[in-house]
Amino acid sequence: MTSQEKKRLQTIACKVRMGIIESTHAAKCGHPGGSMSAADLITYLYFKELNVDPKNPKWEDRDRFVLSKGHCAPALYAALAHRGFFPVEDLVTLRKVGSYLQGHPNMNSVPGVDMSTGSLGQGISTACGMALAGKVQKKDYRVYTLLGDGEIQEGQVWEACMFASHYSLDNLCVIIDNNGLQIDGDVAKVMSPYPIDEKLTAFGFAVQTIDGHDLDAIDQALNTAKTVTGKPSAIILKTVKGKGVSFMENVAGWHGVAPNDEQYAQAMAELNQQLAEMEGR
Numbered sequence: 001m002t003s004q005e006k007k008r009l010q011t012i013a014c015k016v017r018m019g020i021i022e023s024t025h026a027a028k029c030g031h032p033g034g035s036m037s038a039a040d041l042i043t044y045l046y047f048k049e050l051n052v053d054p055k056n057p058k059w060e061d062r063d064r065f066v067l068s069k070g071h072c073a074p075a076l077y078a079a080l081a082h083r084g085f086f087p088v089e090d091l092v093t094l095r096k097v098g099s100y101l102q103g104h105p106n107m108n109s110v111p112g113v114d115m116s117t118g119s120l121g122q123g124i125s126t127a128c129g130m131a132l133a134g135k136v137q138k139k140d141y142r143v144y145t146l147l148g149d150g151e152i153q154e155g156q157v158w159e160a161c162m163f164a165s166h167y168s169l170d171n172l173c174v175i176i177d178n179n180g181l182q183i184d185g186d187v188a189k190v191m192s193p194y195p196i197d198e199k200l201t202a203f204g205f206a207v208q209t210i211d212g213h214d215l216d217a218i219d220q221a222l223n224t225a226k227t228v229t230g231k232p233s234a235i236i237l238k239t240v241k242g243k244g245v246s247f248m249e250n251v252a253g254w255h256g257v258a259p260n261d262e263q264y265a266q267a268m269a270e271l272n273q274q275l276a277e278m279e280g281r
Contacts, residue, residue: 001219005048007278009215012082013043014275017244018268019078023094023101025264030094030103033254034148035075037179037212037239044218045144046079054084057111063141064130066115068123069148069177070104071256076113077101085112121154123147124174128160131172131232142226146175150182153191158203164232165204172232173225174205177212179241181252196236205234212237245270 016039024030046052050063067076074094081088093099100109104118114130117123127145134141151157164172176196184190193199200207206228210217218237225233241255242248245267259267 001048001216006215009040009043009047011275011278012047013040013215014244014271014278015082016043016075016078018271018275019081019088019091020074021245021259021264021267021271023074023077023091024258025261026092027095027103027258029256029258030074031071031256032074032258033181033241033248033251033256034069034177034179035072036243036245036248037241038069038072038075038146038177038237039078039243040213040215040239041146041175041177041218041237042075042079044215044222046083048219049222050144051141052083052112054112057085061139061141064114064127064143066123066127066130066143066145067105067113067117068127068145069120069151070117070123072146072148072177073101073103073105076105077110080110080112083112086110120148120151121156121160124157124160125163127172127174128164128167128169131164131169132167134171135167135169142171142173143169144173144175146177148182149176149178149180149187149193149196150190152176152193152196153187158199161200161203161205161232168230169232170229173222174200174232174234176234176236177239178236179239181241181250181255183252183255185252200234200236205232207234207236209236209238212239213243244274 020035105113107113107116131143248254
């Protein structure tokens with residue numbers, strides 16, 4: 001990836017984070033912490049990796065993305081909006097009565113959403129179904145799904161992993177946002193999922209662990225995943241919950257709390273400063 005391409009993606013990721021803050025502040029509710037930690041990965045997917053068409057969201061041969069940790073919809077919505085699936089101005093209608101941008105993704109109302117998610121553990125299962133369908137229909141599309149590290153405490157996740165391995169779904173890439181925190185605190189203390197890499201390897205996955213905020217590492221990992229044959233791929237992202245806003249970083253309390261007016265102003269000031277530095281202003 002060229003330095004110019006990397007700078008472009010970093011700039012978009014910052015705008016995605018701003019969209020997360022703006023939408024959750026306007027809604028006075030939502031899940032900013034895990035949305036911020038996933039912003040770099042989701043930005044890379046929609047602005048470099050995925051073969052999608054904003055003018056034809058239901059294109060049959062598109063790549064699929066399933067946000068299994070559906071409560072982090074603010075990150076997905078911000079990326080979709082900046083990619084051109086719907087107006088960026090609509091982000092502030094998040095969770096409003098009558099808005100199509102509800103608290104969890106709805107494939108029936110939001111352009112670009114491939115699966116309705118929110119009940120944790122179910123997204124990866126539907127992603128497996130999409131990948132198997134691609135195999136049966138001899139399609140070339142790939143399927144990506146993003147899970148939270150707290151989410152993988154769900155038993156259904158491991159049933160889906162067993163399914164993916166059994167059916168040799170090498171068109172599937174399972175990505176885990178390992179920010180270390182869930183709604184009740186440290187995932188290692190609530191119910192440890194570790195060692196995640198060894199468990200996925202035991203389930204038959206080709207596993208990589210990377211810095212989830214390093215776009216070069218994301219680029220290399222996703223390109224490597226596309227070379228894997230005969231088994232599904234998994235990428236574990238080591239991330240920071242609340243990444244990009246100083247007072248949100250590594251604080252479990254920001255899992256599902258929206259910023260108030262003062263916090264909004266501080267967060268946007270920090271992100272605007274980052275954006276200005278990226279753009280050389």
